[in-house]
Structures are given as structure tokens and as C-alpha cells.
Amino acid sequence: MALITGKKCGDEEMGALGLESEVAEARTAFDSGKTKGFEWRKSQLKALLRLLQEKEDDMLKVLKEDLGKHRVEAFRDEVGAVAKSVDNALLNLKKWMAPEKLSLPLAAIPTVAEIVPEPLGVVLVISSWNFPIGLSLEPLIGAIAAGNAAVLKPSELAPATSEFLADAVPKYLDCEAIKVIQGGPQVAEQLLELKWDKIFFTGSARVGRIVMTAAAKHLTPVTLELGGKCPAIFDSLKSSRDKKVAVGRVAGAKWGSCLGQACIGVDYLLVNDEYAPTLIELLKGVIKEFFSNSEHLARIVNKHHFQRLCNILQDELVAASVVHGGSVNAEELFIEPTILLNPPLDKEIMTEEIFGPLLPIITLKKIEDSIEFIRARPKPLVIYAFTHDEKFKRRIVEDTSSGCVIFNDTLIQYVCDTIPFGGVGQSGFGQYHGKFSFDNFSNRKPVGRRSFLIEFSFRYPPWNEKKLQLLRHIYRFDYIGFVLCFLGLKRYSYRS
Amino acid sequence: MGVLGLESVVAEARTVFESGKTRSFEWRKSQLEALLRLLQEKEDEMCKVLKQDLGKHRVEAYRDEVGALKKTLDNALLNLKKWMSPEPVSLPLIAFPTVAEIVSEPLGVVLVFSSWNFPLGIALEPLIGAIASGNAAVLKPSELAPATSALLASEVPKYLDFEAIKVIQGGPQVAEQLLELKWDKIFFTGSARVGRIVMTAAAKHLTPVTLELGGKCPAIFDSLKSARDKKVAVERLAGGKWGSCLGQACIGIDYLLVEEKYAATLVELLKGVIKKFFSNSEHLARIVNKQHFQRLCDLLQDRSVAASIVHGGSVNPEKLFIEPTILLDPPLDAEIMTEEIFGPLLPIITLKKIEDSVEFIRARPKPLVIYGFTNDEKLRKRIVEETSSGCILFNDALIQYVCDTIPFGGVGQSGFGQYHGKFSFDNFSNRKPVARRSFILELSFRYPPWNAKKFQLIRHICRFDYFSFVLCLLGLKRHNYRSSVEVW
Numbered sequence: 001m002a003l004i005t006g007k008k009c010g011d012e013e014m015g016a017l018g019l020e021s022e023v024a025e026a027r028t029a030f031d032s033g034k035t036k037g038f039e040w041r042k043s044q045l046k047a048l049l050r051l052l053q054e055k056e057d058d059m060l061k062v063l064k065e066d067l068g069k070h071r072v073e074a075f076r077d078e079v080g081a082v083a084k085s086v087d088n089a090l091l092n093l094k095k096w097m098a099p100e101k102l103s104l105p106l107a108a109i110p111t112v113a114e115i116v117p118e119p120l121g122v123v124l125v126i127s128s129w130n131f132p133i134g135l136s137l138e139p140l141i142g143a144i145a146a147g148n149a150a151v152l153k154p155s156e157l158a159p160a161t162s163e164f165l166a167d168a169v170p171k172y173l174d175c176e177a178i179k180v181i182q183g184g185p186q187v188a189e190q191l192l193e194l195k196w197d198k199i200f201f202t203g204s205a206r207v208g209r210i211v212m213t214a215a216a217k218h219l220t221p222v223t224l225e226l227g228g229k230c231p232a233i234f235d236s237l238k239s240s241r242d243k244k245v246a247v248g249r250v251a252g253a254k255w256g257s258c259l260g261q262a263c264i265g266v267d268y269l270l271v272n273d274e275y276a277p278t279l280i281e282l283l284k285g286v287i288k289e290f291f292s293n294s295e296h297l298a299r300i301v302n303k304h305h306f307q308r309l310c311n312i313l314q315d316e317l318v319a320a321s322v323v324h325g326g327s328v329n330a331e332e333l334f335i336e337p338t339i340l341l342n343p344p345l346d347k348e349i350m351t352e353e354i355f356g357p358l359l360p361i362i363t364l365k366k367i368e369d370s371i372e373f374i375r376a377r378p379k380p381l382v383i384y385a386f387t388h389d390e391k392f393k394r395r396i397v398e399d400t401s402s403g404c405v406i407f408n409d410t411l412i413q414y415v416c417d418t419i420p421f422g423g424v425g426q427s428g429f430g431q432y433h434g435k436f437s438f439d440n441f442s443n444r445k446p447v448g449r450r451s452f453l454i455e456f457s458f459r460y461p462p463w464n465e466k467k468l469q470l471l472r473h474i475y476r477f478d479y480i481g482f483v484l485c486f487l488g489l490k491r492y493s494y495r496s
Numbered sequence: 497m498g499v500l501g502l503e504s505v506v507a508e509a510r511t512v513f514e515s516g517k518t519r520s521f522e523w524r525k526s527q528l529e530a531l532l533r534l535l536q537e538k539e540d541e542m543c544k545v546l547k548q549d550l551g552k553h554r555v556e557a558y559r560d561e562v563g564a565l566k567k568t569l570d571n572a573l574l575n576l577k578k579w580m581s582p583e584p585v586s587l588p589l590i591a592f593p594t595v596a597e598i599v600s601e602p603l604g605v606v607l608v609f610s611s612w613n614f615p616l617g618i619a620l621e622p623l624i625g626a627i628a629s630g631n632a633a634v635l636k637p638s639e640l641a642p643a644t645s646a647l648l649a650s651e652v653p654k655y656l657d658f659e660a661i662k663v664i665q666g667g668p669q670v671a672e673q674l675l676e677l678k679w680d681k682i683f684f685t686g687s688a689r690v691g692r693i694v695m696t697a698a699a700k701h702l703t704p705v706t707l708e709l710g711g712k713c714p715a716i717f718d719s720l721k722s723a724r725d726k727k728v729a730v731e732r733l734a735g736g737k738w739g740s741c742l743g744q745a746c747i748g749i750d751y752l753l754v755e756e757k758y759a760a761t762l763v764e765l766l767k768g769v770i771k772k773f774f775s776n777s778e779h780l781a782r783i784v785n786k787q788h789f790q791r792l793c794d795l796l797q798d799r800s801v802a803a804s805i806v807h808g809g810s811v812n813p814e815k816l817f818i819e820p821t822i823l824l825d826p827p828l829d830a831e832i833m834t835e836e837i838f839g840p841l842l843p844i845i846t847l848k849k850i851e852d853s854v855e856f857i858r859a860r861p862k863p864l865v866i867y868g869f870t871n872d873e874k875l876r877k878r879i880v881e882e883t884s885s886g887c888i889l890f891n892d893a894l895i896q897y898v899c900d901t902i903p904f905g906g907v908g909q910s911g912f913g914q915y916h917g918k919f920s921f922d923n924f925s926n927r928k929p930v931a932r933r934s935f936i937l938e939l940s941f942r943y944p945p946w947n948a949k950k951f952q953l954i955r956h957i958c959r960f961d962y963f964s965f966v967l968c969l970l971g972l973k974r975h976n977y978r979s980s981v982e983v984w
Binding site for chain 1 (some may be wrong): 555559563569570577587588591595596601680695698699700709718722725726728731734747775876880889891899901912929931933938943944950955
């Protein structure tokens with residue numbers, strides 16, 4: 001049963017009507033124009049920063065509670081990363097808000113044109129449970145920086161975090177313009193019935209379809225940040241140091257971030273037949289080095305997902321392919337880092353996004369076959385490739401499609417504000433982070449200022465051959481021909 | 497074509513795309529050049545079908561469609577290499593020595609639906625973008641411009657790579673069948689009603705869409721001092737209302753807003769320009785079909801609407817022609833003021849003061865463009881800051897359509913997504929960041945096992961506090977414990 005609660009600046013429980021009036025209040029706040037000013041946006045971002053600083057302990061605590069994240073992981077992936085984004089937004093806000101000049105062809109002289117970014121209005125942000133703070137606040141930063149009012153619906157599957165956001169955000173931010181509405185699918189459905197100027201969704205493809213279908217009724221633009229099976233191609237690396245660093249990066253991306261429950265985490269590995277045993281030994285070593293203490297690893301979010309992952313391992317053939325780990329702890333919702341060697345490709349572990357600490361290693365005759373392997377599958381959010389082979393790198397970039405390609409590392413694209421973050425195909429559409437967040441929630445409106453000084457009367461009827469000819473010259477940017485024709489010094493070239 | 501035939505046509509486009517052929521610079525260039533040749537060699541036929549479908553004079557057809565397309569193609573060919581090349585991305589110091597760039601790649605097989613009012617232009621402009629960005633494409637032209645649709649279906653396969661670029665003719669049924677299939681992008685120009693259907697269908701496959709819709713595009717007419725300015729402005733107004741497809745244009749002027757005291761002058765000036773430009777009705781287009789003709793006639797049937805006519809109003813059902821018509825303050829709740837007119841009826845709404853136009857516009861759905869004829873900088877500022885639209889143009893109309901550097905698209909009810917010029921290229925691209933990291937520098941504090949020092953290093957990095965970071969790394973900075981209890 002979905003729990004519908006919410007906190008206004010006061011403290012009220014909400015039904016469908018309460019929900020509508022909350023959103024209506026945000027609409028009123030937006031229409032008043034207050035969210036458009038630089039001062040307001042700056043003040044909100046600063047307030048967010050204060051929230052992140054003053055409530056850091058609380059945040060780390062709820063992330064521990066909801067997902068078992070160690071405080072350092074929680075800081076690295078969520079609290080610290082979001083603070084970094086807010087800093088970046090504050091630093092660049094004025095620049096982002098400034099109009100961008102447009103160059104125009106000579107024929108348009110003396111026109112001046114620029115792109116003026118403006119907010120879309122009232123936006124809806126629906127976040128997922130695996131990075132419940134990060135995936136709620138990153139989009140919110142963009143929405144605020146772009147001058148919108150916003151309603152955030154955090155995931156109910158991370159209830160402590162959802163509760164925290166619903167409580168803290170109204171205390172720090174402008175509670176008339178920025179709302180947090182708690183609840184499950186029912187509340188989400190009710191919200192989706194309403195009219196939004198933009199919907200930003202992070203989650204599964206299944207729900208993404210529901211969101212986009214609902215948005216279509218109001219012609220609301222959407223961004224869908226979905227998932228997918230993100231592969232890591234592991235080529236042979238000569239230097240043992242390179243190998244060590246590479247394996248560390250793979251391990252970090254598989255288990256070190258929310259125990260594999262990350263949309264940009266490494267889902268599975270592709271490696272050469274002969275290289276697989278080495279890789280497995282290296283991975284085992286790194287697992288020992290990094291993750292001996294399970295307190296430094298996150299937990300599976302809930303029983304449902306825990307069971308899902310256990311079921312994946314139940315399959316006989318899959319279980320037979322386990323070469324490391326495999327033990328589960330139902331009470332703690334913990335599954336240890338597990339490596340599987342060539343589980344069957346038609347099993348769920350290789351047909352669905354794993355979203356857990358199970359790492360299939362698929363071996364290939366030659367590493368170049370990884371390209372075909374990836375192409376045969378839905379486009380992922382990111383492709384990781386550990387290789388020094390420039391030719392191979394080129395093939396990966398040119399012959400595969402994904403939201404991103406990272407060579408020789410993992411996950412770092414998430415924290416780089418200048419790298420657009422988003423999917424393609426089944427992994428979604430729309431990008432954000434940094435200025436891309438700002439643009440995502442903006443209407444980039446061209447403004448052209450024409451003069452009455454120069455008028456091209458050949459634009460208008462009554463029509464004649466000369467006007468046609470002048471138009472011809474203008475369209476070919478044939479200014480000389482145009483002037484000659486204009487002055488009557490050029491014969492019309494009759495085309496028929 | 498039956499459903500199966502349709503599916504196999506699209507499957508062929510998919511196979512061709514998968515082969516990689518459409519990705520090369522050579523292929524894209526050859527296709528754009530072929531399209532240019534088509535426009536050059538078949539110019540007469542094109543002007544003919546535009547005359548047949550919409551009664552466009554050949555010069556209007558050239559100005560708005562054939563010539564504009566050639567201009568776009570020239571621009572695409574000139575810039576293709578540049579558009580295709582990766583864009584470097586700057587990274588923070590901490591990422592050193594990473595190199596990153598954005599690589600544009602095609603989305604795959606894209607579907608383009610075009611509307612009937614600029615059946616060539618609105619079919620081929622998006623196609624140019626799709627081709628330039630390396631996609632295979634299926635174009636479904638509007639069946640309401642049948643002669644143009646037939647011409648496209650006949651000629652495009654002759655000039656272009658017909659395995660990769662398909663034209664499929666048909667009406668709503670064919671459109672529905674196409675929408676059932678999986679596309680990598682759908683580009684739709686048309687009405688909001690059908691836009692919803694397109695987006696709903698796209699949602700099943702998580703297909704990104706661009707919707708170029710319509711709306712009531714207002715023109716604000718402020719008092720202009722100089723007589724010449726007035727003259728040029730009114731001519732631009734008239735051109736922006738009747739000169740392009742007889743008002744059946746998404747960026748055409750739908751209605752005017754003017755101060756009460758200037759209304760009479762404006763009406764007189766407009767009458768003069770109508771006479772000057774449009775005396776010969778052969779130089780005006782026609783209403784596309786009986787249904788739309790009837791729709792427009794019905795708008796005028798309303799008694800209080802009819803009573804507000806101050807010029808024109810006569811209709812010719814045989815020719816599907818309605819003369820340039822001006823109405824003064826028709827009722828705001830009549831359909832002529834609640835729905836997009838898409839015809840040669842120009843309501844002039846008078847206001848006490850011209851600044852009220854901002855409120856008037858804000859109370860209505862966001863249009864594709866707002867035209868403001870004013871030299872008042874304060875009013876201009878208010879228009880830009882207090883209204884929202886796909887575009888704002890001061891002191892002219894329609895020209896944004898032919899400027900390749902001006903992004904073209906709507907907001908709110910007028911749609912989303914932009915195109916023209918490089919925006920077309922980007923519209924059909926996946927802008928994929930590619931980052932190349934090194935193994936030389938490894939920040940081991942990224943990984944567990946966790947301790948207070950690692951925490952501190954991460955803290956410093958997140959604030960880009962490189963100085964403290966280095967000090968901390970070297971053990972020269974004390975850990976700032978943020979709380980009294982730190983449990984490791």
C-alpha cells in the first residue's frame with residue numbers, strides 16, 4: 001500500500017487534492033516571476049549547499065539506513081558529488097544565464113540575434129532509489145539554476161532518504177517554489193496526470209514508458225535516464241601496473257558503488273579466452289584488498305531485489321559458472337562480490353540488467369568480437385574499455401553506440417560537469433550535469449532584432465522574373481550576382 | 497503497400513544503416529549533393545505540384561520551399577565536415593591527464609512526418625538533418641498535399657540512395673502502422689492532436705521525438721514614429737499573414753495586437769498594402785482542401801465574428817480561395833480567437849495600452865513565435881522576459897525560418913526540439929562523450945577500505961581545493977573531523 005505523505009511548510013497529509021494544490025502553489029510561485037531572477041536562483045543554490053553541509057551527517061545516516069552505504073562511499077558518490085555540482089553551478093550561473101550571440105549571414109544585415117535561455121516553468125523530477133540523494137538533487141540543481149519551480153518525488157524504495165528530503169528541503173529552500181512530495185506508484189500516477197513543463201525521470205525502462213505516455217497527453221518534453229547492461233571490455237594490457245590499476249577500476253565500478261546497483265556500474269566483462277584466468281585472479285586479489293570488510297560495501301535495497309538476485313543464481317547453469325563468491329546473507333540483504341565465468345547468454349543474468357554484485361565474465365576468441373557482442377544488444381548508458389590499442393579504441397567509438405564511452409577507467413564521467421550525462425536508445429534520452437542540466441530545463445529562445453532600414457521588396461508579390469532572380473541570388477549567397485541583378489546589370493537567366 | 501510491405505521497407509533501411517554505409521562523410525555528402533541536384537533539375541515540377549496542391553505562385557514556392565531548401569543544402573554541404581568532427585571537452589585539473597571529446601553519431605533509422613502546408617520544405621528540411629548526421633530515414637509526406645507526396649515518392653528514390661532513404665505515401669492508417677514500428681527518432685510537424693498520438697506511440701519504444709507544432713502566433717504592433725518604418729512594418733505584417741501559403745503557416749501571423757487609437761490607421765495601412773501586394777489573387781496561395789475551407793468559412797459564420805469584418809470576407813468555394821480579410825475585435829471566446837486560424841483571416845485585437853499585449857499573450861498557450869513591431873526598448877525587454885515562445889522576432893516576420901543559425905522550434909503547446917542548420921544535425925545525432933583516461937595517475941583514495949584520510953582527500957577534491965588536497969595527501973594537513981564521533 002503506497003504511503004502518501006508530504007510536508008508543506010506546515011505539516012499536512014496529502015490526498016490527490018492536496019497534491020494538486022501543492023503543484024498549483026508552485027505554478028503560482030513561478031508565474032509571479034520570482035524564480036527567474038539571478039538572486040533567487042543563487043540564493044536557492046546556496047541554500048542547497050548549506051543543506052548539504054549542515055545536514056551531512058543526517059544524509060550519510062539515511063544512506064546507510066536505506067542502502068547500507070559506508071559514509072565515505074555515500075559522501076563520494078552523493079553528498080560530496082552534489083556539493084561539487086552546486087559549487088560549479090554557482091560559479092557559472094551568470095554565464096549560463098547570459099544570452100549567446102548568434103552569427104547571421106550578410107544578407108540579414110543589420111540584424112542582431114541571440115539565444116536567450118528562459119525557464120520552462122514547473123518541472124517534475126522523479127528520482128530512483130540507488131542514489132536517492134544524488135539523483136534527486138542533481139536534476140534539481142539544473143531546474144533551479146534554469147529558473148524553474150520544481151516538484152521532486154523521491155523514490156519510496158529509499159524511505160529514510162525520501163523522508164529526509166521531504167523534511168529538510170522545505171526548511172532550506174523556498175518551499176513555495178520547490179516541493180518534495182513523497183509516495184509510491186499511486187502518487188507518481190497522480191502527479192503524472194497533471195500538466196508539467198518538463199518531466200525528468202531516472203529509473204527503469206518500464207516506468208520510463210509510463211512516464212513518457214503520460215507526458216504525451218500534455219505534450220510535455222521529457223528526459224529519461226534509464227539503465228542497461230553496461231559492458232567493460234578488458235583487453236590485454238602489457239604492464240602489470242596498468243593491469244592492477246585497471247582491475248581496481250573495474251572492481252570499484254562493479255562493487256564499490258552501491259554494490260553494483262548503479263546504472264553506470266559495470267554490468268559484465270568481455271575478455272579474451274586466454275586472458276580470463278589471469279583477470280579472475282587479479283579480481284579476486286582486488287576484492288580482497290578493497291572489500292574484505294563488508295561494512296565498506298553497500299547493501300541490496302530491499303527483499304524484492306535481494307530475492308531477484310538470488311533467483312538469478314539459483315539457475316543450475318548459472319550457479320555452476322560461479323568462480324568466486326556467491327554467498328548471500330538474507331538478514332543483512334548482502335551478497336558478496338561474485339564472479340561468474342561464462343554463464344549462459346540466454347539466462348536472465350545476461351539478458352536483463354543485473355543491478356547487483358554479480359559479475360559475469362564472458363570470454364571471446366578475440367577481443368575484437370566484443371564489438372559485435374555489444375552491437376547485438378540494446379544500447380547501454382556507457383561502454384567501458386580497458387585497452388591501449390588505438391585501432392581497437394577507434395572501432396569501439398565508431399562501431400558501437402552508447403550514452404558514453406570511457407577508456408581505461410570507470411564511473412568518472414558521473415562527476416565531470418563538462419561531460420554530458422545521458423543515454424541513447426533503450427538507455428534513454430536527454431543529457432544533464434553541469435551546463436547540460438541548465439539547458440535541459442531551459443527554453444533556449446532565439447531573439448532576432450531586425451531593422452526597418454533595409455527592405456527587400458522582392459520578398460513580396462506582385463511577382464515577376466526579376467524578383468525570382470534576386471531571390472535566387474540571395475539564397476546562393478551570391479551577393480555580387482544579387483547586386484548586379486538588382487541594379488539591372490545582369491540578365492535574367494531564365495530557367496525555363 | 498500493406499503492413500508487411502511497409503515493415504520490409506523499413507527493415508531494409510535498418511539493414512542498410514547497420515551496414516555502416518550511411519555513416520561515412522562521402523555517403524552523406526553524396527546524398528546532400530543528390531538532393532541539391534534533385535531540387536535543381538526538378539524545380540519546375542516542384543513548383544508545379546506546389547501550385548497544384550496549394551495554389552502557390554512559383555515565386556512564392558521558390559522563396560518558401562525550393563530556394564530555401566537549396567540554401568539549406570548549400571549550408572549543410574559547406575559545414576558537414578565541421579559538424580561531423582568531434583568537439584573537445586575541457587576537464588577539471590583533477591582529471592589530468594584525461595582527454596575527452598563529444599563525438600556525434602547517427603541515431604539509426606529515423607521517421608519524418610511532414611505537414612501539408614510546406615509539403616516540400618517541411619519534408620526535406622528534417623531529411624537534410626537526418627542525412628547530414630548519417631542516419632537512414634523514412635519520410636511520410638502529408639497525404640493532404642497529394643501531388644507533392646507523389647513527386648517525392650517518385651523522385652527521391654531516383655536521386656538518393658533508395659535503400660537508406662525511403663518515401664512512404666499514405667494517410668492516417670499508414671502513419672499508424674509506421675508508428676507501431678521501432679524508430680531511433682521520430683520528427684513530427686503537424687497539429688498538437690496528432691503530436692500527442694505520435695509521442696504516445698513513441699513512448700512504447702522509448703523513442704525520442706521532436707514535435708514541431710503550431711499555435712496562435714501574435715504580432716504586437718506598437719506605434720512607430722517614422723512613416724517609412726510604418727510602411728515597412730505593415731508590409732512585413734501583410735507578408736507575414738497572407739504572403740506565405742495564404743496564412744496557413746505555423747509561423748505565420750495569427751492575430752495582431754494594437755493600441756486602440758492606432759487601430760484605424762493600421763487597418764487603412766493594411767488595406768493599402770493588400771491592394772499593393774495582393775490585387776492579383778494569382779499571386780496568393782489557396783486553402784488546401786474543402787474541409788479547411790469550410791472550417792474557415794464557419795469561423796466567419798459566427799454573427800459577432802462576421803460583424804467585426806472591416807475588410808475582405810469574400811470566399812470562392814470553387815477555387816478554395818478566401819481573400820485577405822481583416823477583422824476588428826472579434827469576440828475573444830469565438831473560435832477565431834481560441835484556435836489557430838491557419839488561414840487568411842486577420843483579427844486585430846485592440847488594447848488600452850500596448851503593454852497589455854504582454855498579459856494577453858501570457859494568458860494563452862506558448863506560441864511558436866512572437867512578433868513585436870516596436871522600437872521601444874522597454875517594451876522589447878518586457879516581451880523577452882515576460883513571455884515565453886519558440887522565438888521572438890522584432891520588426892519583421894518569418895525570416896527566422898531561413899536563417900540556418902537560428903534554432904527553429906516551439907515550447908509548451910507549440911512543441912519541443914529544434915532544428916535548421918547545425919540544430920538539425922544535432923537533432924538527429926547522439927552526442928556521445930568519449931573520455932580517454934590514463935593509468936599513470938591513480939587516486940587510490942577512490943576505493944575502500946575507507947579511513948578518515950581518504951574521506952578528507954575526497955572532501956578536498958569535491959571542493960576543487962587542490963591545495964588542501966596536496967597538503968592532506970602529504971600528511972601535512974590535519975583531518976578536520978566533522979563530527980565528534982568518527983567510526984572506522
